[in-house]
Amino acid sequence: MKIYLYPTWLRIWHWLNALLFLVLIVSGVSLHYSDTGSLLMPFDIAIASHNIAGLILTGSYLFFVIGNFASGNYKQYLPQPRGIFSRLFRQAKYYLYGIFKGDPHPYEVTRERKFNPLQQIAYLKIMYVLFPALIVSGWFLLFPETAPEEVLGMAGILPMATAHAALGFFLSLFMVGHIYLATTGKTVGSNFKAMMTGWHEHDHHEEPQRAEPLPEPTREPELAEQEV
Amino acid sequence: MKRTASLASTHLILFLLLTVLLANVMALYGQTAEVAPRSGNDACFRCHALSTLGIRDTAPGGIRNLSVAPQEFGHSIHGDLQCTHCHEQGYDAWPHAQERTGVGALRCTNCHQDPKLELKELFADIQQEFAKSVHVQKLGEKFSCFSCHDPHSFRREQEVSTRKIESANALCTDCHESGQKLAAFTERKFAPIEVTHAWLPNQDLHWEHVRCVDCHTSYEAPNTSHNVLPKSQAVTKCESCHSQNSVLLAKLYKYEHRESRQRMGFLNGTLLNDAYIIGSTRNSVLDAVSFALFGLTLVGIGGHGLLRWMGKKKREAAKEEDA
Structure with missing residues (x-):
């Protein structure tokens, strides 16, 4: 079955974000290990590309936030508190066991619920806590004179730099996991295709009876679902 | 024209002399009960503590400042010394003997070559680097230790601080940003350092945290920061400092x-x-x-x-x- 899940603005943002992340990772690693710069990027090019990509990333993040609130897409990120642990457990159990047996995804993708419980909680933290923290710490490094003069006896810019490096690394790690988990769709490539066309493809199956209720639909579907 | 200059010079010396006399009289008036003997440095500071004490210099640049701030001197690395340790002879009468007081008559190495002195080796290295520096190569005898360093206020600070960096950079900018002081050495004019360093990102941060000599002196042994290089050989590669094996x-x-x-x-x-x-x-x-x-x-x-x-x-x- 096919449903239209990713509107154009979201797809553009997604791929722009991916491209910027790649540039930022390569240039960021070059700066972090600048004495091995010849392996990746020369220092001055790394600085320039990191700064430019960082600026565009800030703009694209603002675009994402505005787009999310304007379209109501933000509701996808808000988990229902009731029964959250059992839902997380069920999803984790699938990834660690059921997936190898070929069990169906425990939470079928619908227009109202495109994220499984693990994705929901991970994306919420990443997109609304870690990502803005990464951007803010990056801006402090771009304008170091705006950072506090001193924090716990150290130059104030140091905690910013450490946080920026740690967050950058963590989000890069997330990207690796994100790409891998994207291969767990109907076929290895179907989720990648979905993010390009907007149409998500999956096997429809009857969901087993569950103790916890499904989250309320966020809005009426605008596009018809297609049986394939 | 010459006569006017000579008159002005005489007036200046007279004015300074009167100021010194007046200061002495006032000091004596205030201490009628007991006058402290003018021994050691006090005798010199009777005149030289005056911030306006100066003399017209023959070299371009006008007046030669002869004032020494007693407190600053006291806190300097030479603060424990008697003035006469360096200024040995010819200071008993006023005016002091010219051959003793003229530029070039005093040298740091007069003392710092003493084998008993802790800094002997360092000064030998400094001398070797100094001789190679672009300043000495271009200006020769005109350029001495005192062109940059004032032995009456010099402090040896090992701990890196913004104050250390600021005072170290002031040694360079005193000439390279001031036409008047530069004129004593050369007729060359330098563009403002903001312009010559336009390529350097975050200029203010760099100048606050690194010294001019960190980029503009040789890193070859003995690496005492005294071999000032021509600008074409200065450190301009970012990663020289911005790397784990930072040259800094x-x-x-x-x-x-x-x-x-x-x-x-x-x-x-x-x-x-x-x-x-x-x-x-x-x-x-x-x-x-x-x-x-x-x-x-x-x-x-x-x-x-x-x-x-x-x-x-x-x-x-x-x-x-x-x-």
């Missing part, structure tokens, strides 16, 4: 980094004192954790993928069997 460790931070390189788990910890330098101050603990997490993620993904593939193959085989 051998110069600006050479006294500190020996002890604190591994402090707080930060490589080059000493640089963290008051500055963050991309590439040179990375956290080794954080790096190790990152590598471990990255490795674990890759192993996890590899293993997971392999199990998925094996499961799929098994299911396909079972399907075929059923068929």
